[in-house]
Amino acid sequence: MIVRRAATRDMDGITGLLVRFHCEAGMVPLSVKKVSAALWSAMQNNRVWVAVHGDEIAGVMGVDECTLWYSETPVLETQFFYIAPEHRGSEIAKWLLGDAKEYADHVEMPLFVSITNPNRGHDRSPATRMAVRAGYVPMGYVTKINGEQANVR
Numbered sequence: 001m002i003v004r005r006a007a008t009r010d011m012d013g014i015t016g017l018l019v020r021f022h023c024e025a026g027m028v029p030l031s032v033k034k035v036s037a038a039l040w041s042a043m044q045n046n047r048v049w050v051a052v053h054g055d056e057i058a059g060v061m062g063v064d065e066c067t068l069w070y071s072e073t074p075v076l077e078t079q080f081f082y083i084a085p086e087h088r089g090s091e092i093a094k095w096l097l098g099d100a101k102e103y104a105d106h107v108e109m110p111l112f113v114s115i116t117n118p119n120r121g122h123d124r125s126p127a128t129r130m131a132v133r134a135g136y137v138p139m140g141y142v143t144k145i146n147g148e149q150a151n152v153r
Contacts, residue, residue, distance in 0.1 A: 001058070003095040006048035013057035014039055014050065021082040025116045038062075042079055049099045051083075051092040058087040061096040063103070063111065076104050076111045 006014060015035060022030045042048045042062040051059035062079040078100075083092050097113065104111035 001051060001053050001090070001092070003049060003051045003059075003092070003099055005046060005099075006043055006050045006060070006062075008043070010050055010057060011036075011039065011043070014048070014060050017057055017060050017082055017084060018080055020084065021080065021116075024085075038064075038079055047076075047103065049096050051087070051096060053087065056084075058090075059083040059092040059096055061100055063100055065109070074109060076100075076107075076109050078112070078114045081113060081115070 015032070018035050018039070019030065019032070022035075039048070039062065042064060045065075047064065048060065048062040050057050059082065061081045063076045064079045065074050066077050067074055081093075081096070083090075083096075100113075101111060
């Protein structure tokens with residue numbers, strides 16, 4: 001198993017993996033055209049990593065630069081992060097996260113990672129339990145990987 005930056009030759013394999021991701025956790029209809037455009041944009045910015053097992057792409061992570069609604073400070077945020085079910089429980093997620101964190105450290109930007117997992121237990125916190133009672137279905141969580149402590153300006 002190797003983890004490396006994605007290359008143009010990986011486009012079809014990554015797209016197939018992202019379609020699998022949507023089948024598992026998609027919340028609205030899939031647009032393959034939009035998936036391809038987002039993937040191509042992330043790859044042009046050299047912000048996509050793949051875990052390769054033999055000839056198969058077993059996992060992928062892509063990040064994008066953006067600003068949060070309340071700040072002018074740019075951050076990195078996951079566009080997609082998926083491990084094929086048959087490769088879960090391995091070290092792939094740790095390796096992909098490590099490479100993305102290394103990149104974020106290099107460009108000196110905080111990295112926010114969204115974990116979409118509809119199978120995650122819904123009883124993790126009082127806020128989550130309240131949201132479920134209100135009719136929301138938790139799909140995961142967001143984790144800040146690096147960066148300075150937030151401050152008010």
